[in-house]
Amino acid sequence: MLAAMRACGKQGCGGPASATAALRYRERILWIGDLVPQRDPNLLDLCEGHADSITAPYRWRRLDERRAAPGLPPAAASA
Numbered sequence: 404m405l406a407a408m409r410a411c412g413k414q415g416c417g418g419p420a421s422a423t424a425a426l427r428y429r430e431r432i433l434w435i436g437d438l439v440p441q442r443d444p445n446l447l448d449l450c451e452g453h454a455d456s457i458t459a460p461y462r463w464r465r466l467d468e469r470r471a472a473p474g475l476p477p478a479a480a481s482a
């Protein structure tokens with residue numbers, strides 16, 4: 404159960420966070436996963452758009468382990 408609504412950590416965004424990003428320095432992996440239940444200062448909360456668009460630093464790998472969202476597909480038109 405989520406304690407509170409969290410917002411995207413990207414400046415100027417403020418969208419609802421739906422994913423969490425972490426920098427795994429040892430493996431040089433930018434990890435993206437489902438929003439973790441507890442806020443962690445080492446992790447970055449991201450909205451779906453920013454989780455999709457975030458890029459790994461030079462020579463890092465991007466690892467997206469988000470599960471397929473059970474909700475609405477982002478590209479789906481509201482019909």
Ligand SMILES: [Zn+2]
Nearest residue numbers: 411416450453
């Ligand atoms: Zn955002």
